[in-house]
Amino acid sequence: MTETASRPTLEAVAARAGVSRATVSRVVNGADGVREPLVERVRRAVEELGYVPNQAARSLVTKRHDAVAVVIAEPETRVFADPFFALQLRGISKELTAHDSQLVLLLTEGRDDHARVGRYLAGGHVDGALVFSLHLDDPLPGLIQRAGVPTVFGGRPGWSDGTPGVVYVDSDNRGGAREAVRHLAGLGRTRIGHITGALDQTSAVDRLDGFRDVMVDADPRLIVESDFTPAGGERAMRELLDRCPDLDAVFAANDLTASGALRVLRERGLRVPDDVAVVGFDDMLPVAEQTDPPLTTVRQDIEEMGRLMARLLLRGLDRRGTDEGVAGVPSSVILPTTLVRRASA
Numbered sequence: 001m002t003e004t005a006s007r008p009t010l011e012a013v014a015a016r017a018g019v020s021r022a023t024v025s026r027v028v029n030g031a032d033g034v035r036e037p038l039v040e041r042v043r044r045a046v047e048e049l050g051y052v053p054n055q056a057a058r059s060l061v062t063k064r065h066d067a068v069a070v071v072i073a074e075p076e077t078r079v080f081a082d083p084f085f086a087l088q089l090r091g092i093s094k095e096l097t098a099h100d101s102q103l104v105l106l107l108t109e110g111r112d113d114h115a116r117v118g119r120y121l122a123g124g125h126v127d128g129a130l131v132f133s134l135h136l137d138d139p140l141p142g143l144i145q146r147a148g149v150p151t152v153f154g155g156r157p158g159w160s161d162g163t164p165g166v167v168y169v170d171s172d173n174r175g176g177a178r179e180a181v182r183h184l185a186g187l188g189r190t191r192i193g194h195i196t197g198a199l200d201q202t203s204a205v206d207r208l209d210g211f212r213d214v215m216v217d218a219d220p221r222l223i224v225e226s227d228f229t230p231a232g233g234e235r236a237m238r239e240l241l242d243r244c245p246d247l248d249a250v251f252a253a254n255d256l257t258a259s260g261a262l263r264v265l266r267e268r269g270l271r272v273p274d275d276v277a278v279v280g281f282d283d284m285l286p287v288a289e290q291t292d293p294p295l296t297t298v299r300q301d302i303e304e305m306g307r308l309m310a311r312l313l314l315r316g317l318d319r320r321g322t323d324e325g326v327a328g329v330p331s332s333v334i335l336p337t338t339l340v341r342r343a344s345a
Contacts, residue, residue: 008049016045067102068313069129069149071117073138075109082228082256083284084302085133088154091306092130099314101127108140118143128313130154136200152313154305156202167316168332169308171300173203173281176337177210180251180279180298183339185214189249189277193222195236195261197253204228207253207281222247226257233260241268248276249345255280255287255297262291262344277345293343300337308333
């Protein structure tokens with residue numbers, strides 16, 4: 001066994017810097033009112049001694065925990081299998097790390113988990129929350145509101161229209177879907193099917209609306225509901241082909257769904273894009289570039305969405321209690337989408 005070196009104290013830093021304990025406390029906690037030469041002496045002493053501020057004591061002074069909860073309203077089996085969540089978490093993590101804030105990941109498998117998350121948020125452990133993949137009947141928004149935690153949502157919440165103070169980051173799902181279907185129509189395709197995402201999520205509803213904007217008189221049999229997963233794409237593609245064997249194009253609600261649809265088309269002996277053209281949504285490179293053939297898809301910047309969510313939350317936290325007040329509340333952001341053409345359409 002080896003003895004652990006004693007942890008440097010605030011008093012030790014003060015002695016090394018030749019200043020009072022109160023001055024050191026103000027510097028390490030980011031308070032104003034200390035002359036720059038003294039700030040530099042304290043910072044030098046902190047570095048030399050390897051002093052790490054006590055987070056609990058620091059929180060009492062700053063009223064901040066330097067931690068943000070990331071709440072994903074999905075079970076862990078879905079979160080760790082879908083690259084969408086990895087990309088969004090990467091963007092969030094980069095932004096929080098740049099601001100010296102910790103990411104606390106909370107997942108929800110069922111109703112008991114919702115209650116647990118609500119209790120955690122209400123317990124004052126974090127400065128705010130980033131919440132995404134909400135479903136329309138999800139109790140999380142109500143729990144978060146009761147907890148009084150500043151929150152930014154990923155994706156337009158279905159209940160947010162007209163609700164003051166709701167901040168979210170989303171992509172132009174409806175516009176991107178329109179562009180995808182127009183592309184297929186521009187190729188001369190006339191029997192265009194749509195495999196939706198889970199219709200209890202606004203992104204899926206918006207993409208379905210974009211499909212209908214272009215295919216105004218579409219045969220209802222050409223629309224099959226799915227769930228944003230490869231297995232769901234396979235099931236929906238089989239149903240589409242059984243209903244409408246003469247279809248010549250498919251717009252899938254995301255790349256994973258499209259990957260499942262491509263497998264079924266290949267099983268049925270249909271050539272892509274010769275017999276059936278396929279377009280996805282997301283442009284997740286681990287999926288879109290490795291399908292057979294590579295997938296034409298609508299690109300949304302998923303990592304940037306995560307980064308913006310974190311940035312908006314941190315900006316709002318910085319403005320709390322300042323003269324900016326309510327006027328400083330950040331606005332929601334909708335990012336543009338672009339069509340990326342590859343071999344499938």
